[in-house]
Amino acid sequence: MIYMIIVKKVFDYFVWMxxxxxxxxxxxxxxxxxxxxxxxxxxxKLRFEDFTLAISKIxxxxxxxxxxxxxxxxxxxxxxxxxxxxxETLSRLDIQVQTTAISISQMSNxxxxxxxxxxYIAQLNEVSSVLIEKQKEFLTPTPPVIQQPSQQQPSQQQPSQQQPxxxxxxxxxxxxENFSISEQISISQETVQQAIEQMNNIESAxxxxxxxxxxxxxxxxxxxxDQNKDNEKNKDKKDNEDNKNNKD
Numbered sequence: 400m401i402y403m404i405i406v407k408k409v410f411d412y413f414v415w416m417x418x419x420x421x422x423x424x425x426x427x428x429x430x431x432x433x434x435x436x437x438x439x440x441x442x443x444k445l446r447f448e449d450f451t452l453a454i455s456k457i458x459x460x461x462x463x464x465x466x467x468x469x470x471x472x473x474x475x476x477x478x479x480x481x482x483x484x485x486x487e488t489l490s491r492l493d494i495q496v497q498t499t500a501i502s503i504s505q506m507s508n509x510x511x512x513x514x515x516x517x518x519y520i521a522q523l524n525e526v527s528s529v530l531i532e533k534q535k536e537f538l539t540p541t542p543p544v545i546q547q548p549s550q551q552q553p554s555q556q557q558p559s560q561q562q563p564x565x566x567x568x569x570x571x572x573x574x575x576e577n578f579s580i581s582e583q584i585s586i587s588q589e590t591v592q593q594a595i596e597q598m599n600n601i602e603s604a605x606x607x608x609x610x611x612x613x614x615x616x617x618x619x620x621x622x623x624x625d626q627n628k629d630n631e632k633n634k635d636k637k638d639n640e641d642n643k644n645n646k647d
Contacts, residue, residue, distance in 0.1 A: 435479045436488055462506065462515045465499035466522050472496075473526040480533055485580045493590045496526070500594040504601065516598040523595050527588065534584045 434441045448468060455464040472492040480488055503519055506512040 435475055436484050436491075437479065462499070462502050462519075465495070465502050466515075466519055469495050469499050469519075469522055469526065473529050476533060477529045480580070482580060485583055489583045489587045492526070493587055496523070496587075496590050496594050500597055504597065509604075513602055513604075516601040520595055520598045520602075523591050523598070527591050527595075530584050530588050530591065534581055534588075537580045537584070 434444050448471075452461065452464050452468070455461045469492075472488075472495045476488055476492055499519060503512065503515045506515060
């Protein structure tokens with residue numbers, strides 16, 4: 400009796416530990432889903448995405464999950480792209496864009512393949528728009544600083560040293576780090592355009608839809624049945640002619 404009570408208490412303790420563990424894990428997943436590169440929980444977010452992608456292969460939802468991941472990488476670029484994290488953030492976007500394109504190109508069903516390509520083109524156009532906006536942001540020229548003449552010592556100002564306002568160039572050379580980000584964005588834009596071109600080729604491809612094996616077997620059985628029926632008719636016709644000749 401005492402043994403059963405101890406086992407029941409241990410079992411109840413284990414159940415409560417499992418409950419609180421799952422509750423804690425769900426909270427961490429929910430919190431990490433709202434993180435961005437540089438946050439503490441962001442590596443956990445990436446690992447959970449890898450786990451979800453692995454499970455999606457079993458459920459035949461790999462392409463849908465991959466397209467959603469492209470959307471997440473695009474939102475990260477729009478939200479926190481800075482000179483400090485530009486290389487990591489844009490590289491992660493490029494890899495996800497290419498991986499998703501490969502997953503779609505390897506689909507065996509041509510109808511589902513074209514549907515996925517159409518959906519992915521719409522997502523890639525959104526990514527391209529984000530990259531264009533970010534490139535404009537980092538290519539925005541820094542407004543020139545016009546020095547105002549000092550009011551304390553007007554006699555020391557030399558008019559020849561002050562540049563007229565109309566002669567000031569309204570554009571300025573972008574900062575080195577900004578120019579580097581602009582180049583990286585251009586590379587990502589090329590990756591996106593290549594993926595769009597690949598999806599357009601899938602959409603325009605006229606692939607022959609194979610006949611299911613079950614229907615093909617039915618068709619073959621039908622042909623054999625018709626052929627046997629024709630043979631029986633010919634045999635009956637020949638027998639009737641022979642009987643008629645024998646009577647004559």
